[in-house]
Each structure stands twice: as structure tokens, then as C-alpha cells.
Amino acid sequence: MVREFELPDVGEGLAEAEIVSWLVSVGDAVTEDQPVAEVETDKAVVEVPSPVNGTVKEILAEEGEMVPVGNVIITFATEEDETASEESGDTESDESEAESAISAVSEVGDEDEDAEAGGTAAKGGRVFASPSARRLARELDVDIAAVEGSGPGGRVSDADVRAHAASDDEEEAVESAVEPATAKVGEDDEEEPAPTGDVARAGRDQTLAAPATRRLAEEESVNLDDVPTDETRDGEAFVRPEQVREFAETQRAAQAADTEAVQAGQEAGAVSTTPEQVDQRETREPYTGIRRTIGEQMETSKYTAPHVTHHDEVDVTKLVETRARLKEEAEARGQKLSYMPFVLKAVVAGLREYPVLNSQLDEEADEIVTKHYYNIGVAAATDAGLMVPVVDAVDQKGLLQLSEEMNELVAAARDRSIAREDMQGGTFSITNFGAIGGEYATPIINYPETAILGLGAIKEKPRVVDGEVVPRHVLTLSLSIDHRVIDGAEAAAFTNTVKEHLQNPELLLL
Known part of the structure; x- marks a missing residue:
């Protein structure tokens, strides 16, 4: 009996997903809960586990294929089936399965047969690699099974993939240097026939x-x-x-x-x-997956909530000094302390005083729902677009704990391994466009939230202090609000509270 495995709904209400990579090959032995494939949902790349102990019999979807939820993507021969087959001594059936396995492997389309034969996956073992490493391997046309991992347990990193690709390029360079000489020696002995017919011609259907x-x-x-x-x-x-x-x-x-x-x-005077x-002035790529989900969310927000953006700036010279003092202590505890945890705490102080910015408009019930908990989303730039991991209960955590959780969530978002629930339940969001040098922007609200704070770059600027012009560290702020719920005066007052706590970091201790 063959066990069919359908693509499950790995996300909330998911209709389809893209097969990013297969972690097994036909003929591989698998155990229950062993990841067999990576699929891309509208939020992240997740691993799909095997439901049984057995052997991979057939792979029914190719890498890069969009598959509807519920379609059979792989079949397994269970261990019980294999035992029954051995007892019956049906050699013809075994030969048929072997031929089927060989055919299925060739249909998967692995370009490097030698690498597959010698790779970890071909031996029945599993290649341990992050989604980002697998994605890089596909982009560089590298067989992930042939890459030697340098991480714990032989885990393959991005650097391992690049090193393997570089070694392949060197081998290709040597081969291309030797090939002309080889061809010249052999050209008198045998002339290779020129390709003919529909196969060789360009412009095929x-x-x-x-x-x-x-x-x-x-x-x-x-x-x-x-x-x-x-x-x-x-x-x-x-x-x-x-x-x-x-x-x-x-x-x-x-x-x-x-x-x-x-x-x-x-x-010479010609202009034709x-x-x-x-030719080739344009390129096209599919508008699917995470990129499309982000676009649809932005469209919904922009055309549902009337946006107004309040701009301001704050002298954060004391904050810069405070962070510099605490940075060494944080590093001694194994943490990297950025400015974001300070901003998170300052935002909570502002939300406590002006809770309307920590709200949501329930349009069906015609009610403004004010949240009395503080789950702050921190926008992170990824290869797939802007994703917003959520740090829960910011008001209940210290700077180092916030730093640790935020760094882990952002890293998971960037390598596409973040869980869907880690990007849900936010009450307010922060986006840091200053990380790439920007100062002001008009951020789009992370709907159905009602406000988002944009951070510019901290730059030294001349300011008047005690009647003298001196250099000070200045941070720019851009607060976008849903004007159906929040008035401009409330936005300005909230921003002033945030500024006050960033100007005087000791207030964050209260």
C-alpha cells in the first residue's frame, strides 16, 4: 500500500504554496516528522514533515512549482509494505519500483548527476542547511548535497555555498583552458556532426x-x-x-x-x-508569494485608512552616550545593543499616555478597539520585501531581553524561517529607514493598526544650546496615523512624549 501525502495548509487559510526545494530524493528512507520539502507560503519558507516511516516512492511536484493545498506532492512506501514485499519474493515488482525510481530521479531535473550520486541526499541522509543557503545554492546553480558544511552537525551556511561555487568556477576555468588544445589534437581524427532538426535550432516552441x-x-x-x-x-x-x-x-x-x-x-554623424x-532593456519576474502578499497588504492599508504623516526631530545626544556606555556591558553578556530597544520603550511610554495610537478600528461593529497590551512590530528588510516581526509584551521586558528577541525575530524573517504567528498580533509598528541613510518618509500603516513610527538616520547637526551653536546628534521621526481614528493633535502629543524619553534616557528607567 502506497501512502499519498497532500500539501497541507501550512499557513492560516493558505490556498497554494510554492515548492522551494526537496530535501529528499526518490528511494530515500525517511522517518516520521523528518522534513521532506521546503515550501514558501505568503509569509515565510517552512519545512513540510513526512507523516510516516518509509521510503520515498515518487515526487509529484517540481521545485519552483505553485501547488494548490490538497494536491498530492509525494508518495511513500511504508516499512510494513517493504517487509511484505520481501516476504513475497516478488522480484519483478522490485525491478519495476527500481526502474520507476530511476525514471523519477531523472524527471526531477538535477543537472549534476555525478554530484547527486555522491551527495548526502543520494545516500539517504539529509542535507542540513538554512533556507537562505538553499536559495543561494539554487541561484548559483550549486548542488546543495555536494557542499561540505562547516556549521554544527555539518550544517551548510551561505559562506559554504559561495566557497563551493567559487571552487566550481575555478574548475570550469581550468577545463575551458584545456579544452581548445584537446579539441585541436582530436579534430583530425573525427569531426563531430553538426546538430540538425528541431532540437538544435533556435526559436523552438x-x-x-x-x-x-x-x-x-x-x-x-x-x-x-x-x-x-x-x-x-x-x-x-x-x-x-x-x-x-x-x-x-x-x-x-x-x-x-x-x-x-x-x-x-x-x-561620424550617424544617429540611426x-x-x-x-534589446534586453527590461526584465520580468513573477509577482507572487511574499512579494504579492506585501503589496496587497500595502494596497489595503493605503486605500482603506486615510494617512496623515507628522514629522519631527529630536536631540538624542544623551541617548548616544548612554547606549555607548551600555554597549560594552551588553557585549559582555553576549548581546548586541542597538538603539531600537530604547525606541521600543519610549514608544510604550507614548502609548500609555495616548492609548488611541494603540488601537484598531472595527469597521463591522463601528467601534474603536483600544489595546491595553503592547506588541510592537519592527519592520525588517528582506530579500522578499518588508516583513514585520512582532515583539510581544514590550512593557514587561528589559533592554537586553528586547534586544535578544528582536534580533532573533529579524534574523528569522531574513532567512525566511520565521513562524507565521511571530508576525501577527501587533498593536503598533516601527520602521527604521534610517538604517540606509534616509531622514524623512511617509510610512504606510501596518493595517489594521492605526499608527506607525518611522525612524530616520541619527546625524550630527548644528543646534543652539545655551545660546551657542554646537554639534548635536539628531534623530528624525515620521509618524503616520489613520486619520479616521487619530487626530493631528494626538499624533503631535504622542511624538512629544516619545521625544522626551529619547532626549532623557533615564526616564526609561521609571
């Missing part, structure tokens, strides 16, 4: 390629149907990554030559251009 190869083609702005190849799979043209790279290099070289010719013509000279 259909081309087969592994998901990693298709992603490479998208990154290189290459149409797979235009890449020359003499290899086939099931009667259709099959393209490998090295062919995509070679074709892309040829295209870039041709484009560079056209550009030089145009420049030369312009210098050709269609080829404006």
Missing part, C-alpha cells in the same frame, strides 16, 4: 530544462527556446545551465559590439539605431 536552469535563464534575460542544444529528453530539446551561460555571454558580446558600432557611427540595440 518547447524546451525542457531543470527549474534551476529556468531561473538562471530569467536572471540572464535569456529565452530558453533560443538557446542552441543537441541534447534531448523524451524527444524534446533539453538545455543545461552551461549552455544558457554561453548563450548569454554571446548575446552580451554581440550587444557590446553593436553599442561600439553605434557610438562610432554617432561620432536598430531594434537589436535596445
Whole structure:
């Protein structure tokens, strides 16, 4: 009996998910609760565990494929089934399963057969790697199973993937240097026939390629149907990554030559251009997954809540000095202390005095719901877009505990391993665009919250103190509010309270 496994709803109300990577191959032995795949929901990348002890019989979805919840994505032969098969001595069935397994492995589309044969996954073991390392491996066209991990328990890091990719590039460089000489020696003995027919020609109607190869083609702005190849799979043209790279290099070289010719013509007085000279000026990528979810949330917020932004600035010279003194103590305790924990505490002080900013508008009940707990979201820039992990009960925690929790949540958001519940239940949000040098902005509210505070960069600016112009550390603030619930005067008063606590950090101790 074969056990079918359907894609579960790994998120709240999820309709579909993308298969990011398979952690097992056909024929691998698995145990119950062992992760077998990584899938991308609308919030994060999560691991899907096996429901049984057994052997992977068939993989029914490719990496990069969007799969509806409830579709069968993998099948298992349970250990009980294997025992029954051995007792029956049905050798024909065993041979059939072996052939099926070999066929399924080839259909998965792993470009590097040698690496797969020698990799950890091919031996039935599991490659331990973070989602970010697996994503980087796909982008660099590296077989994750062939990478030697340097982390605890052999865990593969981003640095391990880059080092492996660099070593592969060196080998390719050596091979390409040797190949011309080899070809010259052998060209008198045998002339390789030129590829003919629909397979070799460019502009095909259909081309087969592994998901990693298709992603490479998208990154290189290459149409797979235009890449020359003499290899086939099931009667259709099959393209490998090295062919995509070679074709892309040829295209870039041709484009560079056209550009030089145009420049030369312009210098001579000619101003004409050709269609080829404006080719590849645009690239496209799917608007799906987390990026689409973020966009829809922003759209809902902007077109539902009338936004007003209040701008101000605060002298944080004392805060800079206080943080500098506490930083060494924090490092001695194994913590990295940024300015954000101080801001979190100052925001709570402001919300206590002006609780309307810690509220939500229940439009169905026509009620303003004021929250008397303080779960603050901290926006984090990730490869997939802006994500907002939530630090719970900020009012009940000290600076170091806030720092530790916030750093862990942000790191999880950036490597796409954050749990969905860690981005829910927020009552107010903070976004730090100053981290990349900005000063003022108009942040979009994290709906259904009613306010968000934007932090600019702390910069030295001239200020008048006791009648003298002196340099001071200045932080800019941008507070966006839902004007249906919050008035401008309340926004200004809240900002003044936050400023007061940042100007005098000792108030945070009260």
C-alpha cells in the first residue's frame, strides 16, 4: 500500500504554496516528522514533515512549482509494505519500483548527476542547511548535497555555498583552458556532426530544462527556446545551465559590439539605431508569494485608512552616550545593543499616555478597539520585501531581553524561517529607514493598526544650546496615523512624549 501525502495548509487559510526545494530524493528512507520539502507560503519558507516511516516512492511536484493545498506532492512506501514485499519474493515488482525510481530521479531535473550520486541526499541522509543557503545554492546553480558544511552537525551556511561555487568556477576555468588544445589534437581524427532538426535550432516552441536552469535563464534575460542544444529528453530539446551561460555571454558580446558600432557611427554623424540595440532593456519576474502578499497588504492599508504623516526631530545626544556606555556591558553578556530597544520603550511610554495610537478600528461593529497590551512590530528588510516581526509584551521586558528577541525575530524573517504567528498580533509598528541613510518618509500603516513610527538616520547637526551653536546628534521621526481614528493633535502629543524619553534616557528607567 502506497501512502499519498497532500500539501497541507501550512499557513492560516493558505490556498497554494510554492515548492522551494526537496530535501529528499526518490528511494530515500525517511522517518516520521523528518522534513521532506521546503515550501514558501505568503509569509515565510517552512519545512513540510513526512507523516510516516518509509521510503520515498515518487515526487509529484517540481521545485519552483505553485501547488494548490490538497494536491498530492509525494508518495511513500511504508516499512510494513517493504517487509511484505520481501516476504513475497516478488522480484519483478522490485525491478519495476527500481526502474520507476530511476525514471523519477531523472524527471526531477538535477543537472549534476555525478554530484547527486555522491551527495548526502543520494545516500539517504539529509542535507542540513538554512533556507537562505538553499536559495543561494539554487541561484548559483550549486548542488546543495555536494557542499561540505562547516556549521554544527555539518550544517551548510551561505559562506559554504559561495566557497563551493567559487571552487566550481575555478574548475570550469581550468577545463575551458584545456579544452581548445584537446579539441585541436582530436579534430583530425573525427569531426563531430553538426546538430540538425528541431532540437538544435533556435526559436523552438518547447524546451525542457531543470527549474534551476529556468531561473538562471530569467536572471540572464535569456529565452530558453533560443538557446542552441543537441541534447534531448523524451524527444524534446533539453538545455543545461552551461549552455544558457554561453548563450548569454554571446548575446552580451554581440550587444557590446553593436553599442561600439553605434557610438562610432554617432561620432561620424550617424544617429540611426536598430531594434537589436535596445534589446534586453527590461526584465520580468513573477509577482507572487511574499512579494504579492506585501503589496496587497500595502494596497489595503493605503486605500482603506486615510494617512496623515507628522514629522519631527529630536536631540538624542544623551541617548548616544548612554547606549555607548551600555554597549560594552551588553557585549559582555553576549548581546548586541542597538538603539531600537530604547525606541521600543519610549514608544510604550507614548502609548500609555495616548492609548488611541494603540488601537484598531472595527469597521463591522463601528467601534474603536483600544489595546491595553503592547506588541510592537519592527519592520525588517528582506530579500522578499518588508516583513514585520512582532515583539510581544514590550512593557514587561528589559533592554537586553528586547534586544535578544528582536534580533532573533529579524534574523528569522531574513532567512525566511520565521513562524507565521511571530508576525501577527501587533498593536503598533516601527520602521527604521534610517538604517540606509534616509531622514524623512511617509510610512504606510501596518493595517489594521492605526499608527506607525518611522525612524530616520541619527546625524550630527548644528543646534543652539545655551545660546551657542554646537554639534548635536539628531534623530528624525515620521509618524503616520489613520486619520479616521487619530487626530493631528494626538499624533503631535504622542511624538512629544516619545521625544522626551529619547532626549532623557533615564526616564526609561521609571
